[in-house]
Amino acid sequence: MTAAQPGATAVKQAIQWMLRLRESGHDPALQQECRQWRTAHYEHEQAWQRVIHLHQDLDLRAIPGAGLALQTLETSQRRLHRRQALKLLGGAAMVGTAAWVGKDLDTVNVWTSDYATGTGERRSFTLPDGSLMQLNTRSAVDLAFNDQQRMVRLKQGELMIACNPQRSLLVETRDALLEGFEGRFVVRQDSDCTQVSVSHGRVAIHRPGQLQWIESGQNWRLDALGTHRLEKVEMDAMAWTEGLIVTRDMRLLDFLAQVSRYRHGYLGCGDDIADLRLSGVFRLEDPEQLLQLLPRTLPVRLRQRTRWWVRVEGLA
Amino acid sequence: MSIGGSALPMPSNDSVQTLYSDHHGWLHAWLRSKLGNAADAADLAQDTFVRLLQRREHLQLNTPRAFLRTVARGLVIDHWRREELHKAYLEALAQVPEAQAPSAETRELLLELLERIARMLDGLKPKVRRAFLLAQCEGLKHQAIADQMGISIRTVERYIADALYHCYLLRYADEC
Numbered sequence: 134m135t136a137a138q139p140g141a142t143a144v145k146q147a148i149q150w151m152l153r154l155r156e157s158g159h160d161p162a163l164q165q166e167c168r169q170w171r172t173a174h175y176e177h178e179q180a181w182q183r184v185i186h187l188h189q190d191l192d193l194r195a196i197p198g199a200g201l202a203l204q205t206l207e208t209s210q211r212r213l214h215r216r217q218a219l220k221l222l223g224g225a226a227m228v229g230t231a232a233w234v235g236k237d238l239d240t241v242n243v244w245t246s247d248y249a250t251g252t253g254e255r256r257s258f259t260l261p262d263g264s265l266m267q268l269n270t271r272s273a274v275d276l277a278f279n280d281q282q283r284m285v286r287l288k289q290g291e292l293m294i295a296c297n298p299q300r301s302l303l304v305e306t307r308d309a310l311l312e313g314f315e316g317r318f319v320v321r322q323d324s325d326c327t328q329v330s331v332s333h334g335r336v337a338i339h340r341p342g343q344l345q346w347i348e349s350g351q352n353w354r355l356d357a358l359g360t361h362r363l364e365k366v367e368m369d370a371m372a373w374t375e376g377l378i379v380t381r382d383m384r385l386l387d388f389l390a391q392v393s394r395y396r397h398g399y400l401g402c403g404d405d406i407a408d409l410r411l412s413g414v415f416r417l418e419d420p421e422q423l424l425q426l427l428p429r430t431l432p433v434r435l436r437q438r439t440r441w442w443v444r445v446e447g448l449a
Numbered sequence: 450m451s452i453g454g455s456a457l458p459m460p461s462n463d464s465v466q467t468l469y470s471d472h473h474g475w476l477h478a479w480l481r482s483k484l485g486n487a488a489d490a491a492d493l494a495q496d497t498f499v500r501l502l503q504r505r506e507h508l509q510l511n512t513p514r515a516f517l518r519t520v521a522r523g524l525v526i527d528h529w530r531r532e533e534l535h536k537a538y539l540e541a542l543a544q545v546p547e548a549q550a551p552s553a554e555t556r557e558l559l560l561e562l563l564e565r566i567a568r569m570l571d572g573l574k575p576k577v578r579r580a581f582l583l584a585q586c587e588g589l590k591h592q593a594i595a596d597q598m599g600i601s602i603r604t605v606e607r608y609i610a611d612a613l614y615h616c617y618l619l620r621y622a623d624e625c
Contacts, residue, residue: 144614144617145610148613148614148617149610152609152613156590156591183617184613184617187616187617187620191569191616193559193563193566193585201541201542201545201559202563203582203583203587204541205534205537205541205563206537206563206566206570207582208533208537208540209533209534209538209567210578212536212537213526213529213530216529217526217529397558398554398558399554442552
């Protein structure tokens with residue numbers, strides 16, 4: 134039921150575009166041509182998204198200390214070959230488990246999704262029916278559009294949909310099937326639940342033997358125990374679409390968990406300050422800078438061992 | 450698609466269970482003969498069965514031992530690759546002044562990423578692999594890679610595109 138795979142030609146073209154752009158230092162005229170190619174066909178855009186993601190995942194330059202990568206990869210490869218040749222297991226060509234490589238690395242496979250975002254990334258897409266979809270950080274969806282239905286499968290992360298009113302749009306998560314009508318709503322897939330917030334219009338929650346309507350302005354939580362409305366929310370569900378985190382009296386621990394979604398590495402806090410409360414508007418574009426604000430509003434300090442390891446501690 | 454249902458077709462636990470009780474001892478012995486280490490062999494034998502539980506396709510049980518060996522063999526290669534990567538990385542690190550050495554956390558992240566990449570590049574011709582890595586790790590332009598490797602820029606472009614396509618197929622292959 135997945136949307137059709139992009140064909141080999143489209144994929145190879147997407148690779149050519151990506152390489153040409155990279156090589157040209159992202160020349161604006163070339164970018165414009167590439168955009169034209171992408172919008173010419175849905176398949177092109179789909180191939181493009183996948184290739185870009187593949188490329189990002191293979192990009193070592195973003196990681197500090199990656200200067201050693203080439204040497205490490207080349208040396209180890211040479212030795213691995215020698216070792217295989219010496220101890221070879223039955224003489225067949227050895228390729229390890231590469232064919233399964235995608236399956237065992239992440240719980241959800243961002244690499245094989247129709248649309249996906251990396252850490253800290255937000256992107257907008259126009260779906261084939263004209264609906265607008267925005268994906269928040271670390272999110273992955275597949276599309277299943279056909280003559281009968283339009284379905285977006287949220288495999289990981291969070292999305293906002295602004296529906297094109299012609300027909301309802303379905304969003305599938307682990308916990309439920311949601312049906313959105315004309316309007317705007319946000320769906321977040323957490324590890325143990327799905328949260329749905331509607332800003333305009335209505336959304337129907339379909340669960341086995343149950344139908345529940347969500348009205349505009351409401352927030353709901355769906356989990357193994359049931360479907361319940363959240364009366365008080367500590368964080369504005371739509372704010373991320375504007376690049377913000379907006380909190381009202383939110384626990385510091387919960388706030389840090391939210392910020393963690395937008396950055397790599399460890400971010401935590403001491404138990405003694407986990408319950409401090411935080412209200413404010415924070416810009417997401419630079420999570421590191423955002424963290425620097427904390428000591429100005431709360432009696433805390435940041436202990437930073439590396440860019441990847443930050444702990445918030447109380448002022449003892 | 451029925452509402453709320455998205456179960457993957459998985460091999461039944463029963464069939465893996467049977468496979469486990471019938472062949473675990475044999476697999477462990479086979480792995481030990483390859484690895485020369487009982488603890489690693491036990492880990493990999495366990496991993497082999499975990500893999501089977503994760504697979505989407507139905508198990509082909511006509512020749513269970515050949516099948517298990519294929520899976521386990523891949524894991525052995527992965528195990529060696531990880532060892533070699535760690536070793537090569539530590540050696541490379543030894544040449545870097547201590548003050549510039551990345552932290553333990555960063556090293557872990559990097560090694561994890563290197564392992565993914567190394568796995569994906571398995572099976573590529575050495576020159577294709579080299580051209581790709583020069584672009585990907587060092588950020589070299591195609592002309593610089595051509596000069597360094599003594600080949601034409603056209604060939605460099607073809608190599609890099611081929612390498613990416615290879616990775617693409619691996620990553621998206623089991624979507625269909």
